[in-house]
Amino acid sequence: MQTWIGGEGIFLLAGKLFGESWRTAGEFGGYPWTQWLSFLLFWLIEMAIIARGMEALRRFENWAAPFVIVGALALLVWITVKAGGLGPLLDQPSRLGWGGGFWKVFFPALMGMIGFWSTLSLNIPDFTRFGGSQRAQIRGQALGLPTTMTLFAFLSVLVTSGSEAVYGAPVWDPIQLAATMENPVGILFALLTVLVATLSVNIAANVVSPAYDLANLLPRFVTFRTGALITGVVGIVILPWRLISDPHVYIFTWLGVVGGLLGTVGGVLIADYWALRRTRLRLAELYRPGGAYWYAAGWNWRAVTALLVGGVLAVGGSYSTVDADGAKQGPFPADGLIPVLKPLADYGWAVGLTAAAVVYVGLSGVFGRGSGEAGEG
Structure with a gap:
């Protein structure tokens, strides 16, 4: 879906350069x-x-991050000038207020945004393992993530x-907003910022996480680069233009x-590492078939059960x-797949995390943790 958005940026950018014929080219599958x-x-x-490789990605991210921040601030300055000052930006009233209509939208949207970023909460070790120390990775996350996300x-x-305030309707898509600019230089800069971001x-x-996953799953046949290519192909197969076309x-x-x-x-993961093992692991055993963490033929049935529940x-x-x-807006029944569970659907991430943690701790308490219980450190 992000790739489709990036392609849309190129499409609009090229349209500004090549004219109307680019934007109105013959359609295929519903799009030019x-x-x-x-x-x-x-x-x-x-x-x-x-x-x-990862080193090239690190160099790219090092200059891309400050460039995007500068671009976002420039976009704010532009819209502020166009609106006649900060006042019109700050006095737009809420259409939902603070009543029931607001909370019905807020919590599903919040869970959606957490779901959007929960990928990085799970695969952040793909990046922090390159840190020079535990303090370095903690400092990087503490300074980098909350500050930039709050700012954006x-x-x-x-x-x-x-x-x-300017156009009479909210334009939440930065690509569409950039396309409304009249200054060619401003348009190019804004769209370039969106593309880099x-x-x-x-x-x-x-891309990084599934590429590593595939490489570790079949290390004899799949390298990191091959895993990235497979990820890219899967990203096309899921038809992202259809998924993103409807916000519902x-x-x-x-x-x-x-x-x-x-x-x-x-x-x-949280229950096992923090609650049960208190962050103490036998590192080498994590990589040995038949070792302390092999459980039942490589499967920890307590974890699998907790995942299912x-x-x-x-x-x-x-x-x-x-x-x-x-x-109906979406593929599911209006009453829910399992109607009795419908009230939980708007809190999916929180419900899944809490339920899995509780079930895993409970099963481990009743049946034991299995392998690796003693001598961890």
């Missing part, structure tokens, strides 16, 4: 063939960067509010389900909303 070409080009750029959330709200986030968050499907279905399932994984509770109630005309 030039947009498909832009999508493919962005995909190839991503694959070219990741194919050069603040900038996003202000810029979107400013777009409503999408590249840096997408590769780090969505994207936020409430896709992110809700994925976030709920990833929450169960996080719950088991947490997963069912987290996503079993997934449902599709119904619009004013009675049309």
Whole structure:
């Protein structure tokens, strides 16, 4: 989906350069063939960067991060000037207020955003293992993630509010907002910023982890680069243009389900490492078949059971909303897959994490932790 967004940026950028004929080219599959070409080009750029390895990615991220921050601040300055000052950006009223209508939207959206970032919460060791010390990786995360995410959330709200003040309707998509600019230099800079931002986030968050997973799953046949290529192909096969076309499907279905399932994984990991083992592990045994953590033929049935229970509770109630005309928005039944679990669906990530952790600790307390109980350190 991020690659489709990046391709859209190239499509609009090229449209500003090549004129109306680029944007109105013959359609294929519901989109101009030039947009498909832009999508493919962005995909190839991503694959070219990741194919050069983690060191090339580190160098790219080092200059991309400050560039994107500068670009976002420049976008805020532009919309502020266009709106006539900060006042119009700050006085846009809430359409939902603080009543029941707000909370019905807030919690599913919150769970969707947590689900969006829960990938990095699980695969952050793919990056922190390159840190020089434990203090270095803690400092990097503490300074880098909360500060930048808070800043970008603040900038996003202000810029979107400013777009409503200027255009009469909120434009939340930065690509679409950049396309409204009249100055060619400003347009190019804004769209370049969006492209760099999408590249840096997408590769780090969505390509590195599965590439390592595939390489570790079949190390004799799959390298890190091959794993990245397989990931890129899978990213096309899931038809991202269809997933992102409807916000109901994207936020409430896709992110809700994925976030709920990833929450169960996080719950088991947290319970095992922090609650039961108190951060003490026999490191070498983690990599030995038949070793202390081999459990039952390589399977920890307590963890698998906790994943299943947490997963069912987290996503079993997934449902599709119904619009004013009675049309269902999404692939699930309006009453939920398992109707009795529907009230839990809006809190999928939190439900999955909590349920999996509780079940895993409970099973471990009753049946023991299995392998690796003694001598950990």
